[in-house]
Each structure stands twice: as structure tokens, then as C-alpha cells.
Amino acid sequence: MPSPRRDEAECFFPLVRAALRIDRLVAFGHSVGGAMAAVCASLYPHSCLALITESAQAFVEDRTLQGIRIAKGQFEMPGQIERLRKYHDDKAQWVLSAWTETWLSEAFKDWTIESCVASIHSPLLAIHGAQDEYGSVLHPARIARLTTAASECLILEDCHHVPHREMPETILEKVSLHLRSV
CATH class of the missing domain: 3.40.50.1820 (Alpha/Beta hydrolase fold, catalytic domain)
Incomplete structure (x- = not known):
């Protein structure tokens, strides 16, 4: 990836x-x-x-993935995406999806900082x-x-x-x- x-x-x-x-x-x-x-x-x-x-x-470790899963669920609750709009304006949903879907994807599971x-x-x-x-x-x-x-x-x-x-x-x-x- x-x-x-x-x-x-x-x-x-x-x-x-x-x-x-x-x-x-x-x-x-x-x-x-x-x-x-x-x-x-x-x-x-x-x-x-x-x-x-x-x-x-x-x-990528279990703690990272668990934290992201929890955050993803929290941002699905009414009014929560507004917290990101403060920093990312109309791209807030895109930023959230890019962050969560990248980290949670199977293709990313072996990523390490040493790879880049x-x-x-x-x-x-x-x-x-x-x-x-x-x-x-x-x-x-x-x-x-x-x-x-x-x-x-x-x-x-x-x-x-x-x-x-x-x-x-x-x-x-x-x-x-x-x-x-x-």
C-alpha cells in the first residue's frame, strides 16, 4: 500500500x-x-x-485499531462530526474516512514507520x-x-x-x- x-x-x-x-x-x-x-x-x-x-x-497495533474503531463509532453519533469541521471545514467527513479506513484496512495491517x-x-x-x-x-x-x-x-x-x-x-x-x- x-x-x-x-x-x-x-x-x-x-x-x-x-x-x-x-x-x-x-x-x-x-x-x-x-x-x-x-x-x-x-x-x-x-x-x-x-x-x-x-x-x-x-x-499498527491492536490498541491503535481499537482506539480508531471507538473513535469511528463516536463520530457516527449526531453532532460529533462538527468537532472535526472546526479544523477541516467541509472536508471533515473525508478526513475521518481517510483516517479510519486506511488504518482499519487489511492492506495497511503491516505498515511500519521504517517502511517510509x-x-x-x-x-x-x-x-x-x-x-x-x-x-x-x-x-x-x-x-x-x-x-x-x-x-x-x-x-x-x-x-x-x-x-x-x-x-x-x-x-x-x-x-x-x-x-x-x-
């Missing part, structure tokens, strides 16, 4: 870089965006100063909530192993899938420290 994470990094990110004239960057992504950020860091090793992932998935990221040469901070409903703490550990540079896994107790909302001060402090070290 083609990797949307790699497609975004190879096809669309160069357009953004060129349009904004970005020479150096810090790749930072949440959830699926964390895998996309890792791909960008891998593809642009001379430009990427640091990589930060938050609640990123590195492989060879190696990373940037310092890496992998942030993850210990109670993340879409992935265990095995995900940040696996992502951290991708770099040849320094890496840190920050596992936050009493935190779920959205650490930047659940513990914003902690995230700002840790990200600031990470960036000061590069």
Missing part, C-alpha cells in the same frame, strides 16, 4: 518549502503528522535541525501520553531508534493522545529545552 505519509513529504512538502523559502526547519508533527514529520526529517537531513513527534504511531523512513540524522524528541488511546509507549521508543543523533522519549503519565492540550506547559517547556540543545 502506498504511504500517504511519504507522499506528503515527497510531493507536497517541497512545494511548501519552495513557496516559503525554507532553508532550515524543525519537523514537528502530532499523530499521523508525527510520522509525516519523521519522513520530512529523513528526506531533508541537511535542512532539518530537529524532529519532534507527539503521539505519533510507528506501526530509512534513518534520521536530527536530534529527536518523541512525546507520548502513557494512556494514549491510539498507541502504546512502544511507538515513541521505536521512533527514537530511527535517529543517529541524540533522542529522548518523553512519556507523560495521566496523559492521552493530545499532550499539547492536556499538558501545554509541560510540552512547551520540553520542546523549548530540546530546541535549545540544537
